[in-house]
Amino acid sequence: MTSDTPTCSNHDCRVAEDGKCVEGYELPECPHYGKLSVDAIPEPQHVEVAPPVPETVLIALDAGTPLDRTQAARLQQRFLSLSVGVVGPHDSGKTSLIAGLYDQLQEGPVGAYAFAGSSTLVGFEMVCHHARSESQREEPFTDRTIRGAAASFFHLDFSGSSSAEILSLFIGDRSGEDYLTVTDDLANADGLFELRRANVVTVLVDGAHLIDSEQRHEVKAITPQIVDALIEAAVLGSRQRLVLVLTKKDMVLASANAERAMSEFEGIVTSIRNRHDAKLEAVESFVIAASPKALKDVQRGEGLSELLASWLRVSAAPASLPSPSLHLKRQIDQFTASEDTQS
Amino acid sequence: MSGVVSQVSIIGLPGSGKTTLLAALWHLVREEGAVTALSFDRLSRGNYEHLNALAKRWRAGKIQQRTQQTGMKTVEMRLKDSDDASVDVAFPDIPGEEFSRMWEAREIEEEMTETLRRPALVLLVNGDTIQYPAWVVERMAIAQAAGLGTPAVKPEPVDWSPELAPTQVQVVELLQMLMSDQLGIGPRRLAILISAWDKVAAEELEPEAFLKARMPLVDQYLRSGRDRWMWRVWGVSAQGGVYEDADKGEHFQETETIRELERPSDRIRLVDGDTQSSDITKPIHWLIRE
Numbered sequence: 001m002t003s004d005t006p007t008c009s010n011h012d013c014r015v016a017e018d019g020k021c022v023e024g025y026e027l028p029e030c031p032h033y034g035k036l037s038v039d040a041i042p043e044p045q046h047v048e049v050a051p052p053v054p055e056t057v058l059i060a061l062d063a064g065t066p067l068d069r070t071q072a073a074r075l076q077q078r079f080l081s082l083s084v085g086v087v088g089p090h091d092s093g094k095t096s097l098i099a100g101l102y103d104q105l106q107e108g109p110v111g112a113y114a115f116a117g118s119s120t121l122v123g124f125e126m127v128c129h130h131a132r133s134e135s136q137r138e139e140p141f142t143d144r145t146i147r148g149a150a151a152s153f154f155h156l157d158f159s160g161s162s163s164a165e166i167l168s169l170f171i172g173d174r175s176g177e178d179y180l181t182v183t184d185d186l187a188n189a190d191g192l193f194e195l196r197r198a199n200v201v202t203v204l205v206d207g208a209h210l211i212d213s214e215q216r217h218e219v220k221a222i223t224p225q226i227v228d229a230l231i232e233a234a235v236l237g238s239r240q241r242l243v244l245v246l247t248k249k250d251m252v253l254a255s256a257n258a259e260r261a262m263s264e265f266e267g268i269v270t271s272i273r274n275r276h277d278a279k280l281e282a283v284e285s286f287v288i289a290a291s292p293k294a295l296k297d298v299q300r301g302e303g304l305s306e307l308l309a310s311w312l313r314v315s316a317a318p319a320s321l322p323s324p325s326l327h328l329k330r331q332i333d334q335f336t337a338s339e340d341t342q343s
Numbered sequence: 344m345s346g347v348v349s350q351v352s353i354i355g356l357p358g359s360g361k362t363t364l365l366a367a368l369w370h371l372v373r374e375e376g377a378v379t380a381l382s383f384d385r386l387s388r389g390n391y392e393h394l395n396a397l398a399k400r401w402r403a404g405k406i407q408q409r410t411q412q413t414g415m416k417t418v419e420m421r422l423k424d425s426d427d428a429s430v431d432v433a434f435p436d437i438p439g440e441e442f443s444r445m446w447e448a449r450e451i452e453e454e455m456t457e458t459l460r461r462p463a464l465v466l467l468v469n470g471d472t473i474q475y476p477a478w479v480v481e482r483m484a485i486a487q488a489a490g491l492g493t494p495a496v497k498p499e500p501v502d503w504s505p506e507l508a509p510t511q512v513q514v515v516e517l518l519q520m521l522m523s524d525q526l527g528i529g530p531r532r533l534a535i536l537i538s539a540w541d542k543v544a545a546e547e548l549e550p551e552a553f554l555k556a557r558m559p560l561v562d563q564y565l566r567s568g569r570d571r572w573m574w575r576v577w578g579v580s581a582q583g584g585v586y587e588d589a590d591k592g593e594h595f596q597e598t599e600t601i602r603e604l605e606r607p608s609d610r611i612r613l614v615d616g617d618t619q620s621s622d623i624t625k626p627i628h629w630l631i632r633e
Binding site: 056057058059060061062063064079103105106107108109114115116117118119121122125126128129130131132133134135136137138157158159164166291292293294295300 | 445449450451452453454456476477478479480481482483484497498499500501503505507508509511512515516519520523525559560563564566567568569570
């Protein structure tokens with residue numbers, strides 16, 4: 001039956017066949033015309049109902065992605081924990097540094113430190129992907145960290161050759177642009193909790209910018225400004241070490257301006273050391289090629305073992321210890337307790 | 344040990360050789376005259392039709408059917424050691440896909456948790472199919488050294504997906520999950536069996552050295568002692584060579600050679616350090632001993 005077929009609820013009517021009302025009405029006036037006959041309603045068909053499938057109960061496992069503040073704090077209670085904040089403008093090599101360190105561990109211990117576990121293996125795999133052959137890329141590439149997002153943490157546990165104790169390393173990850181805003185307004189430092197609680201704040205100096213005549217002066221100007229702002233905002237203080245890292249050593253060495261760039265990096269380090277050495281636990285510097293785009297003059301991951309050793313070096317007791325009654329084992333707790341006491 | 348009930352779970356990523364190991368083991372412990380650390384005592388409970396079918400195909404030199412992807416068949420066998428003390432050993436034949444789901448979807452069936460909370464585990468890793476990490480920059484350097492130019496057609500970049508992760512990363516995550524809040528039970532024993540050993544033996548590495556060289560992340564993780572595994576490594580070739588796929592009508596001379604051996608168990612090889620035997624019950628015996 002098509003939708004155009006006339007229908008009538010009077011089962012004696014043959015309007016569908018002859019177009020006439022059996023009771024003699026004009027069709028629009030018939031009270032039965034246009035309505036379904038009881039006979040026209042199809043009989044319900046027997047439907048085979050499948051037996052219910054037992055519901056599978058699934059238990060969620062940890063996502064393995066970078067940790068938020070709360071998740072990191074919970075994990076920091078397991079072992080002696082060290083926290084690193086990595087500050088650098090966009091594309092200065094922050095993600096390459098994180099990925100490069102993890103990828104070094106794929107081949108064995110990094111310097112004196114061996115991999116003991118990680119809660120963020122999925123996160124590491126994701127940032128490493130574009131430097132791996134499976135990505136089908138022609139040269140290593142790293143995604144940028146999303147601007148405005150809260151800091152997250154990559155986590156690695158290490159066992160050292162000189163100690164049976166496990167060291168947990170938490171590397172803060174936040175957009176480089178968000179750090180730069182501190183130089184515009186110190187109030188922007190208020191939310192940088194990952195730096196305030198870090199044992200080591202690492203400021204990256206982009207080697208590719210330092211060899212570029214158009215950008216080198218900006219690098220030389222902005223790097224000390226960032227450090228000045230972090231110290232003035234009390235994000236960086238006497239219980240923390242500052243590590244200045246020249247990234248992209250491969251590009252620096254391949255440049256005609258290599259010597260000048262290395263010298264200018266040393267100048268930046270010296271300048272910052274002269275201004276702030278007394279305000280910080282120490283100022284150190286390293287040159288790295290975490291994820292080089294070519295292997296002409298460098299090895300993949302060059303300089304990372306020295307940087308890692310610096311990150312994992314357990315500092316002297318902080319100047320302002322928390323209440324002895326707390327019996328806090330980890331440095332991060334001491335900082336937190338001290339900070340909380342102050343607030 | 345009388346009265347003590349020990350339970351062992353076999354785990355491993357897809358294609359790691361769990362089913363073949365189970366088939367070989369079931370045959371071995373029931374083979375007349377076999378001298379093994381653990382031998383067959385009596386039937387306990389479980390699906391012996393499944394086990395017998397596995398062993399039948401194994402004896403015939405036919406490759407095993409893919410382990411079913413849903414549900415699992417737990418088989419148990421009662422074995423006894425040289426002191427004539429009995430031990431119940433349970434082998435949940437969990438599909439490898441379940442372990443892939445743990446890595447990729449980050450979830451686990453509640454039904455599996457009891458199995459994965461057992462105090463002793465056999466972890467199989469196929470030594471012949473390890474997916475190694477490789478880097479773009481090194482591929483480029485090799486291509487340049489070989490004088491190869493840029494390919495005419497540039498491949499499209501591939502997005503990240505979990506299955507691209509190196510095998511050793513997946514294995515570490517699996518072991519970490521087994522020690523997580525959801526599945527952890529405290530210190531556990533772990534027998535790592537590098538399967539398809541006949542295919543990697545040419546590297547002339549002992550099993551422990553092989554793990555260190557080919558899966559350094561796993562080696563570092565276990566040696567760190569962070570998660571309190573008590574572990575040992577063996578190499579195992581439970582198949583002993585090439586088997587035929589009955590569905591494809593395959594026939595290989597090498598399979599015929601295997602069938603010519605006097606005893607089916609002669610095709611099994613277990614490598615422990617620098618010694619070899621055909622006794623694949625040794626790792627299980629190590630797992631259940633105090």
